[in-house]
Amino acid sequence: MREDLLQHTERKIQEINFVKKIEKVADEVIEKIGNPVDVLQVAAVIESLGYRHADCLVEFGKENIFELSKDVYKICKLKLRADKKAKLKRESFLFVRKIWRFVKYYFSGLALGFPIATQIGFIVFTGYSLWAWVRFTELQATIVAFGTILSFLTTGGFTQVMGREVTYYLSMENKKTAREIALQLFNYGLIFTIAIAIVLFAVNFIFELFPRKYLYLILAYYFLLSILWLSTSMIYAAKRKISITVILSTGTIFVIWFHKFKGFSIHFSHFIGLIVADVLMYLWARYIFRLKKEEKEVEYISLKVKRPSVLTYVSSPFFKFGFFYFLLLFLDRIVSWTAYSKGKFYFFWFRTPYELGIDWALLSFGLTLAVLEYAVNDFSESLIPVQKKFPAYKIRSHNLWYFDFYFIKLAFLMLFGVVSIIVVYFAVMRFGEVFQHIKEVREFFASPVTFKVYYFASISYLLLAIGLMNNLLFFTLWKPSFGLDAIRVAIVVDLVVGVLASRLISWEYGVLGFLTGSFTFAMLSTYKMFKFIRTFDYQYYSAF
């Protein structure tokens, strides 16, 4: 009797152990494939997880894998049903969570523009920024604008690749490779900057675009700003945004101090401020990427820096996009400022009312761009859960889900864009009314060109934001070619329309090039997006 009881208890304990083990297998199956379709699929998965027929009886109390998979299948279904109930409960909090996510990512996106916002703040309240001054003559502004635009075009590709590569390695917690690639790209960028400077010097020597002394000033601004963008992008990639604002502000304070209180010329003061910012930014980047003792000692690292040839091949679409993006951003200014206008001295001549209109529109662009941070993060986070939600035979529904997702994000972006334009317009107009006693403020609103450019440019920036959102989604799944095709055509349209309008109507109508170019970019990339979403299952599968 007692022996029977003992045997019975032992059997029960063993059964409980078997159930626990089978439940563990079910967890592994769910982790690997999510919701199983049938018992045979479970059997195949169980086998691929390393469980054998031979061990089934001893380990799970089952005759073979197929018997085991029947129980595992049932447990999977029960577990997933329980999960579903809990999910339904959670869904009541979903709306609040969605709003919280939007607020979080939107402000994180706004923070990306904080360094530039601070520079605008400096200009408004002190009249100085790190590379600008409200009392620049048009000649001085021409020198700085030429150097600035050239620096953006030269480094745009490098900063884009830097962002992708360094962020990727850091996300893999591979600081050693992230550091190496960051410094390598900085060096490549620096060499390229010097090469472009030599080319510019040679071109100017032959064609005499600018007098020699102005060229030196242009080259100085160009060189110092290029270094600034390259080192800033290292810090951006490491997500240390606040330090960028602090360093740029420190440089600007140097500019103000040397010009206002020490009597140095504005250009010389700018050079001092820029050198201070360059040195601080580079040293800070080196400090961020420093390797601790134990990190240095790691002999083996997964994912070493790519060979230059491989890096070039893999990164070239991103490099091109970085360059094309800045080209699209500045092409209208290059076109307008090279067209004939009254008082134009050199082949490229800065026009204050035009720049003010663009800068005004840039404010609403900054507010709209922050939505992209939300859209892209939401997209990335949706990929795995959405894929798990759909069985393999419902590929069409899976892809259609992304149509809904995309249209909601697009509508949201457009709504935010329009609201931003209206808010910025009235905010700036109100600012003008309140501070109309200040000469510089009155000058801001003096020219109808400023308003004209603002109207066209604000719409252009909204269209550009749509194109950029499409592109960021392409980039997330490593499909840069979709966006590249669109931006290439957009640049051609921008150039052709801009040149025709600025030469046939009036110089400031170069902004029409920007409008049509951005429109083309938005339309073509949205069209590509439809194609992308229709084949989303493939795009996702082939991304990683």
Add this chain to the structure above:
Amino acid sequence: MVLIPKSLSLNRNRKKQKNSRIVVAVARIMPLKDIETMIRASAIVREKIPDVKFIVYGSTDTDPVYTRKCQLLIRELRLENTFILAGHHPKPSEIYNEGDISALSSISEGFPYAVIESMACARPVVATDVGGVREALEGFGIVVKPRDPKALAEGIIKLLTDHELRETLGRRAREEVLAKYRIDLNIDAYRRIYNELARPKRLAL
């Protein structure tokens, strides 16, 4: 249905001067290869054979997150001097000749080259019983239960400590490869089948 086994070009798989107490493995660092089990097994082996070394050759880029997990496990078990992730190596013959035996801890396989390449180099294999491993290895190496560090470790200890068994299994493994998995045999088998299929079928009258 006709089964043609995989084959090897054996010219490159000559014996070299061998080191002692080295377990080599050829596997990409990914969950399917269950490197974690091999790492845990190496900790058990080290208790018996303190100077043992496990060297795994294979790309570490396939699944960086898993690679990281393995690295952390190596550090956690203090196996930095015992278990080495050596990255990709282009020449299998050099890899196997570097070790005394080879190991395979996969949880799923077809008919792995890693096993027959090691056999060709007269290096006996301790491998998990998945896919076609048993078919290739039974009688020429040790087949163990998958996902079981203890079983894998016991197999490895047995081969590393029993010199005679190691030599015998290694020799027989090489003979088996020479008899079954030579590339000329493979080519002949394909040629026979193609010829057979290409021959016009005669209809029975």
